[in-house]
Amino acid sequence: MSLSQAQKKAMRSIGHHLDPVVTASENGISEGVLAELERALNDHELVKVKLAIPDRDDRTAVLDELVAQSRSELIQKIGKVALLYRKNPKANPKLSNITRFENHHGRH
Numbered sequence: 001m002s003l004s005q006a007q008k009k010a011m012r013s014i015g016h017h018l019d020p021v022v023t024a025s026e027n028g029i030s031e032g033v034l035a036e037l038e039r040a041l042n043d044h045e046l047v048k049v050k051l052a053i054p055d056r057d058d059r060t061a062v063l064d065e066l067v068a069q070s071r072s073e074l075i076q077k078i079g080k081v082a083l084l085y086r087k088n089p090k091a092n093p094k095l096s097n098i099t100r101f102e103n104h105h106g107r108h
Contacts, residue, residue: 022036024066041086046096
């Protein structure tokens with residue numbers, strides 16, 4: 001599901017205004033975290049994930065695992081926050097962050 005740089009730029013612009021909907025902590029990736037990430041990606045397609053893990057290497061390992069388990073694509077990672085995307089062809093337009101903000105592109 002390779003995205004162009006322009007698509008990623010547009011998603012970063014949308015993601016800037018989002019709040020994290022899933023938090024992964026030092027306890028690792030639980031079934032609950034995976035289930036919530038799955039639900040969020042199905043509903044919203046583009047979601048922010050907070051990684052409440054102090055060590056950078058551990059954060060990277062957990063993020064890599066989340067991306068692999070959720071079959072999503074990493075759009076951006078800044079510090080302890082990551083932006084993940086997974087296309088849902090049957091996404092509800094009222095819930096999908098992509099559809100709701102497609103004409104936004106950083107302008108208010």
